[in-house]
Amino acid sequence: MLALTLLAPLLAGLAVLALRRAPEAIALTGAGIGLLAALALLAGAASGVTAELILPGLPQMPLRLVAEPLTAVFAVLVASVAAFVLVYAAGYMAEDRERPRFFGTMLLFVAAMQALVLAGDWITLLAAWELIGFSSYLLIGFWHGQPGVASAATRAFLYTRSADLGLYVGIFVLIGWAGSSEISATLAITGTPALVAGLLLLVGAMGKSAQVPLQDWLQRAMAGPTPVSALLHSATLVAAGAILMIRAAPLLPGGALLAVGLVGGVTAVVAGLSALAERDLKRLLAASTSAQYGLMLVAVGAGAPVAALLHLIAHAAIKSALFLGAGVFQHDRDSTDLAALHGAGRARPGIFAGFAVAALALWASRRWPGIFRRTRSLPRRSPAPRRPGSPRLCWRAPS
Numbered sequence: 001m002l003a004l005t006l007l008a009p010l011l012a013g014l015a016v017l018a019l020r021r022a023p024e025a026i027a028l029t030g031a032g033i034g035l036l037a038a039l040a041l042l043a044g045a046a047s048g049v050t051a052e053l054i055l056p057g058l059p060q061m062p063l064r065l066v067a068e069p070l071t072a073v074f075a076v077l078v079a080s081v082a083a084f085v086l087v088y089a090a091g092y093m094a095e096d097r098e099r100p101r102f103f104g105t106m107l108l109f110v111a112a113m114q115a116l117v118l119a120g121d122w123i124t125l126l127a128a129w130e131l132i133g134f135s136s137y138l139l140i141g142f143w144h145g146q147p148g149v150a151s152a153a154t155r156a157f158l159y160t161r162s163a164d165l166g167l168y169v170g171i172f173v174l175i176g177w178a179g180s181s182e183i184s185a186t187l188a189i190t191g192t193p194a195l196v197a198g199l200l201l202l203v204g205a206m207g208k209s210a211q212v213p214l215q216d217w218l219q220r221a222m223a224g225p226t227p228v229s230a231l232l233h234s235a236t237l238v239a240a241g242a243i244l245m246i247r248a249a250p251l252l253p254g255g256a257l258l259a260v261g262l263v264g265g266v267t268a269v270v271a272g273l274s275a276l277a278e279r280d281l282k283r284l285l286a287a288s289t290s291a292q293y294g295l296m297l298v299a300v301g302a303g304a305p306v307a308a309l310l311h312l313i314a315h316a317a318i319k320s321a322l323f324l325g326a327g328v329f330q331h332d333r334d335s336t337d338l339a340a341l342h343g344a345g346r347a348r349p350g351i352f353a354g355f356a357v358a359a360l361a362l363w364a365s366r367r368w369p370g371i372f373r374r375t376r377s378l379p380r381r382s383p384a385p386r387r388p389g390s391p392r393l394c395w396r397a398p399s
Helices: 002-019 023-046 069-092 099-118 122-140 149-178 191-208 216-223 226-234 239-247 254-277 281-301 305-333 349-365 368-374
Strands: 051-058 061-067
Touching: 002 023, 002 051, 002 061, 002 069, 002 099, 023 051, 023 061, 023 069, 023 099, 051 122, 061 069, 061 099, 061 122, 069 099, 069 226, 069 239, 069 305, 099 122, 099 226, 099 239, 122 149, 122 191, 122 216, 122 226, 149 191, 149 216, 191 239, 191 254, 216 226, 216 281, 226 281, 226 305, 239 281, 239 305, 254 281, 281 305, 305 349
Parallel strands: none
Antiparallel strands: 051 061
16 A cells, blocks of 8 residues: 555556546546555554555665655645545646646656655655656646746746755765664754754755745746646645654754744744735735745744644645635636636635635634643643654654
8 A cells, every 4th residue: 555655646647648548537546546545554554553665775775665643644635635636627627738748747746745755764755855846847837838937937946956955965964973864763863963954954844835035936836727736835845845844853953943933933924924915816825825834834843743734734625725716716717816806706606615614714724723732731641652663643842
């Protein structure tokens, strides 16, 4: 099931690009099988079974895929959002002549994202990180013949690639200090190496999750098709930075946590104000995405990565629904300008109702931190000792 979670979308994408026939049917089949495999992984992880797949890699550094509780949750999140977005895309792209290229690239992107969230070593994670960056460049620039599309795709690629240098150096520090590329082994590093590596990983996360001052590329990425925006903003490309910081949370010392919280807090304020000033619906949602991922980094910096995880799950469902609704309004009015969309909800009452529910859910999801504040006064029990090699979905409490 671990291999099938990746292979189903990967093989389906290759089949679409090779056959160029029935792309919708092949894409939905691959996405559906991948979703079932991810659900099976989550069921196994919930029952205490940790699945691991070891493949040949560098000398003494094999490639690993691991399905433990945290990574299995991420895999189900990616697979479920991708499946629903592809169902929507089957109608959205029905009249596009380049449907095979679109669905093939989307499936390859999903496979790369699954490799990233299930990676058990830094080499696999880095390879998947680069693949999602390249795939997103192809998807954002899908309509490259239209004015401004090619420059928007290039801008997104260069912004994220420049920040990736921090990830490269951070991984080099972790592997060099721990003597192993396995992620779980490097999370035990403490002291100055942990601080340096944590700050460098934060730089990589800032690029992918569009944090200040690297947030500009995300709003320009709206040049791609709406299904691309829905997938990238909810549970894949932009989520990669938050996923990285959640997984690296046990490594981060106090100084790194402070930096993570400051970056997220500044982004939440700046991007939130930018969203208020926007007069284009999709660009408004893009600014909101940066702000919401900033809140997730605030939660990580505050020592509550579980809160960040919960908000990540909620945000994935909410923001994908908002973008898909915006795509319907865009088709009706041939614009996403708020003035041009005035009254669009009357013609689509069902879509507007779903859009309104998702918007209210986005507001309500920000109440999660209050739940954690109210539970801080409860007496704490000493954690039970963990057996070596057993799955773990908990982090040390903040000092």
